Amino acid sequence: MFEAIGGLLSSLWPRFWRVNAETSPYQAFVNYRRLWLTTILVLAIASVAPLVVLSVLHNRLTKDAVRVERELRTVRLASNARRSVAHFLEERLDALDFTGREFRQDWILDPQQLASVLEHLKLGFGGFSDLGVVDAGGIQVAYSGPYDLAGRDYSRHEWFERCLARGIYISDVFEGYRGVPHIVIAVRSAPEQGPVRVLRATLDTERLIAALETVKLAVHDDVFLVNRAGVIQSSSLLFGQVLQKAAIEVPPYSPRTQAQSMLDPQGERALLGYAFIETKYGETPFVLLLVRREAEMMESLLGVGVASALFLALSILGIFLIVALTSTYMINQLYRADRARGQTMLGLEEAGRLASLGRLAAGVAHEINNPLAVINEEAGYMRDVLTLEQAGGEPVLRAGAPGVEFKEHLDSILECVERCGLITRQLLSFARQVDVSSEPVRVARVAEEILSFFRKEAGYRNIAVRLEAPEEGLEIVSDRGKLQQVLFNLLNNAFQAMTKDGAVTVSIDSTEDGLVRIAVSDTGCGIPPAHLGKIFEPFFTTKGRGAGTGLGLSITYGLVRKLKGRISVESQVGVGTTVTILLPTRVQEASAHESAVGR
Amino acid sequence: MQDESRRSILIVDDERRFTAALAKRLELRGFSCCMAFDGLSALAFLEKRPFDAVLLDLRLPDIHGMQVLSRALAARPALRVIIMTAHGDERDRRVCLRLGAKAFLRKPVALPELLALLEGGGEGR
Structure with missing residues (x-):
């Protein structure tokens, strides 16, 4: 009963x-x-x-x-x-x-x-x-x-x-x-x-x-x-x-x-x-x-x-x-x-994280292939020279000169190795997010790391990239990997909004109520007011069939919520878009634990 | 240094050290090389001199390598153009070959393979 x-x-x-x-x-x-x-x-x-x-x-x-x-x-x-x-x-x-x-x-x-x-x-x-x-x-x-x-x-x-x-x-x-x-x-x-x-x-x-x-x-x-x-x-x-x-x-x-x-x-x-x-x-x-x-x-x-x-x-x-x-x-x-x-x-x-890792990997491969190509040619040239001399042929280089010229080539090789090392280090720092969910993070440094993935692209398309951050740099306790992914997604969107000539600005400052504000602005095509209300909804996309999943901003929204932050968008068609994130300086232990379980 | 019997090659790439080192290696092997660091100067070279082959990067500071490819072939359909790029994916490769490129190589390039192509051996890839 x-x-x-x-x-x-x-x-x-x-x-x-x-x-x-x-x-x-x-x-x-x-x-x-x-x-x-x-x-x-x-x-x-x-x-x-x-x-x-x-x-x-x-x-x-x-x-x-x-x-x-x-x-x-x-x-x-x-x-x-x-x-x-x-x-x-x-x-x-x-x-x-x-x-x-x-x-x-x-x-x-x-x-x-x-x-x-x-x-x-x-x-x-x-x-x-x-x-x-x-x-x-x-x-x-x-x-x-x-x-x-x-x-x-x-x-x-x-x-x-x-x-x-x-x-x-x-x-x-x-x-x-x-x-x-x-x-x-x-x-x-x-x-x-x-x-x-x-x-x-x-x-x-x-x-x-x-x-x-x-x-x-x-x-x-x-x-x-x-x-x-x-x-x-x-x-x-x-x-x-x-x-x-x-x-x-x-x-x-x-x-x-x-x-x-x-x-x-x-x-x-x-x-x-x-x-x-x-x-x-x-x-x-x-x-x-x-x-x-x-x-x-x-x-x-x-x-x-x-x-x-x-x-x-x-x-x-x-x-x-x-x-x-x-x-x-x-x-x-x-x-x-x-x-x-x-x-x-x-x-x-998770799939989106993998997809952005995939895009990143493709970009990284290209960035590494270029220095490798240089190394290949420099080293190949030196080998050519040595091979010819050992064969007793006519010396290619002036007497005494090999040291000087080879040094130039070796410097070039070392520089390229350095470039490759930098790129792989950045890739590692991006991939490290899986291990730690809460640690002190310098926001400006993370932003700089992510921006470095886009600088080459920016150069080709004549897009000015600016990072505006206070000298000392703001430090928050947060999930570094998620923050990286959020910034990567936002910058990716900003670059997709522009074809050629423009500017992307990442500005970082703190608000009066103790939050950290990160604003990503572009001078791209903008978002019509009718779409503004829907852009965080899953599968909302204005790109053609197969071009976009409509998940990028939705996933970004979820990540920002996991970081206990807020996200908002202002946009004007033809002028540009600014996405603003407000993050607390500390993500509470409970929520960090929850997000670790949630994943 | 340049005589009529040597075959002339134009290398188009904005990575100057790569271009320079490759040019030196090809000259050691009896080719006559010219270097262009952007697309428009490459097209200007092509108008002035009848190169036997062009080694072309896709990412250039001014215009895209594919534009250089199509304009160069429009002027001289028989020109031997070999694409060498660090950025190209499968779709780029298909487009370039359809436009008339003789081969599509990914950096770093193995020199024997490049030489074989320049000697007129392999067709495409």
């Missing part, structure tokens, strides 16, 4: 992170860490961003849709409840109206007949608890019900006046002396039917409450009636007892069913649906309130939200994982390829 996690982490964690970027001087062209991080960041953002935006949008749309749906449903429920209440009241008002119209008034005044009507109303509609007839003077002339209310004077009661004025009356819920919540409804008889009378009935509220209960959908749904003053008319779960002031403001009047959000008494967010109940006979004192908790309505949505958040989180995690794995794999491949190239370059560096 732990091994599997470790394996995953190590495949996510790139190899190049653990190695020093300086392992090979040829690999420094790419910053793998930055490349890796940038790749992951860009790919991850590009793939995650649209997903997140879509999820947020979708979430918001869903919520909006659900809210609208919720409001609509609340309004619908409230409407249903309103219709139930209105229907309940209308039905009973209809019944009273019918009773008032269809029965002859005198007939109805008979207590037995009235009791029979009440019985039929109870059976047919339910909810009726008593029934009375009040004459125009406000006296209850007939009554049927559980109490003895016949002869009661209602003339001063508000309900009686209002019923006479408007034709109907519906009271608030009240307990009265009965101790049971009930409603009084009353209907006035039509004037054309004879003397004005009012039919008055008491309704208990149980049926009404039962009708409201059917509307409820969830445990915490609360459906109840208040009057317009806010007094609770039917039992409420949350807002108080019947006939108490409700713990909620009565919303402003609206002819249609409405919904709005609110906080219930327990602090839960809720939706309030409300409707002012009206019947075909006119308005009633009742307002229907329907309170539904949002949390309960949102339960299903919550599930969906959690699922989609989980899906989003998993997707993002998956994308990151895939992006990281892919990036790591690709950059690792790149790193491997680069490292392989670095190794190849190390090999090529």
